[in-house]
Amino acid sequence: MRPPRFWNRPPGRPALASRLLSxxxxLYAWGTARRAGIVGQSAPVPVICVGNLNAGGTGKTPVVISLTQRLIANGYNPAVVTRGYGGNIEGPTKVDPNRHSAEQTGxxxxxxxxxxxxxxAKDRAAGVAAAVAEGAxxxxxxxGFQNPSVTKDLSIVVVDAATGFGNGRVLPAGPLREPVxxxxxxxxxxLSVGEADDQATFQTRWGDQVTCPSIQARLEPLQMGMDWHGLRVLxxxxxxxxxxxxxxxxxxxxxxxxxVALGDHQPLAPALLSRLEQQAKAKGLQLVTTEKDQVRMPxxxxxxxxxxxxxxxxESWTEIDHELARIGLGGPES
Incomplete structure (x- = not known):
């Protein structure tokens, strides 16, 4: 399901629908603020939260993967805890790619x-406890940035530089889970993710509301030796x-x-995949998709x-490494 277009109108010029939903x-913002005041359970190990203010995808998954690799390179044994959006497991359950499917885990x-x-783990505190018990x-x-059940030692908010914080309004009048x-x-x-032009636009629209340290980043293709030049694709x-x-x-x-633009986390039903395959064959095209979509396929x-x-x-790991060291997860040089 695609978000309503008025969510991404520039701030300061709300659409009629947005004003009517104010x-x-x-009420939604009040509920989020109340939850933010709850003191969660402390974990015996450092907890890093990668979250967002926007509802929907902002690029958290590559950030978590990047931090995972950084911590492992620094000699740590991290574990990821997630509620498993799109899955049906309540948890806490350790994910086994050889046994679980995307329908179960997301x-x-x-x-x-x-x-x-x-x-x-729908109950994030229980998920953290299970991960620590296994040696994380x-x-x-x-x-989980808006979830107060676990005390966070480091909170990183991710934003897509191209869309920013949309019209700056909270659900359902805008795309935000809470005010900026x-x-x-x-x-x-x-952490704002995007190309240079989008980063500049984000700074123009939102820079004066950014009160915490800010880092720019971009998504780079992982070089796998594949030559994409001239390949005709669907x-x-x-x-x-x-x-x-x-x-x-x-x-x-x-x-x-x-x-073909699908909805975020849209199930890849056999009928849909068959249609895409036939469409590609009819034009002699190669099917190409993302890593996240690939794991949802049979x-x-x-x-x-x-x-x-x-x-x-x-753009630089310096600020991130400084924050990791602050919570006791510094690299060998720290």
């Missing part, structure tokens, strides 16, 4: 499990902003003949589809 938005959990131990010396919460000011006041870092993506994936694929030289279909993995590249 009373409900005020796509993000399966991606994280390829890098480190990953736990599904650090926790990465994928989402109170949200960023609780954050230790803001690209499809069920992520927060499919056009980001399409633009990245184009930047690698692929010729996107057909681009195993027997995956060999028909190429993926273009991306990884987060911050």
């Amino acid at each position: 009373p409900l938005a005020a 796509d993000e959990a399966l991606l994280h499990a390829a890098f480190t131990a990953t736990w599904i 010396d650090s926790i990465l919460l994928d989402d 000011g109170p949200g960023l006041a609780r954050a230790d870092l803001l 690209a499809f993506a069920g992520i927060g902003r499919p056009e980001k994936f399409f633009n990245t694929l184009k930047s690698q030289g692929a010729d996107i003949v057909d681009a 195993p027997g279909f995956r060999h028909k589809v190429l993926t273009l993995p991306v990884r987060l590249e911050p």
Whole structure:
């Protein structure tokens, strides 16, 4: 399901629908503020939360993967705890890619499990306890910035530089889970993800409301030795902003003949995959998708589809490393 267009109107010029929904938005913001005041359970190991103010995808998954790799390179044994959006496991359950499907765990959990131990838990405190009991010396919460059940030692808010905070209003009048000011006041870092032009636009629209340290980053294709130049493809993506994936694929030289934008986390039903396959065959195209979409496919279909993995590249790791060291997760040089 695509968000309503008025959510992404520039701040300061609310649409009629947004104004009419303002009373409900005020109620939603009040509820979030009340929850923010609850003191959660403290964990015996450092807890890093990667969250957002926006509802929907902002690029948290690559951030969690990047931090996971950073911690492992520094000699730590991190675990990811997530509620498993799109899955049906209540938890706490350790994700096993050989046993679990995306229908059970959600796509993000399966991606994280390829890098480190990953736990599904609707009750995040229970998930953290299970991960620590198995030997995790650090926790990465994928989402949960507005969830007070666990005390966070480091909170990183991720924002898509291209869309920013939309019209600046709270659900359902806008795309936000809470207002920008109170949200960023609780954050230790803001990570804006996007290309240079989008970063400049974000700074113009939102820079005066950013009250915490801010870092820019971009998503870079992972070089796998694949030559994309001239390859005629049917690209499809069920992520927060499919056009980001399409633009990245184009930047690698692929010729996107057909681009199919799906809903974020949209189930890849057999009928949908069959339609995409027939559409590609009719035009002699190669199917291409994202890592997140690939894990939602039936195993027997995956060999028909190429993926273009991306990884987060911050402009500098200095500020992030400083925050990691502050909570006791510094690298060998610290």
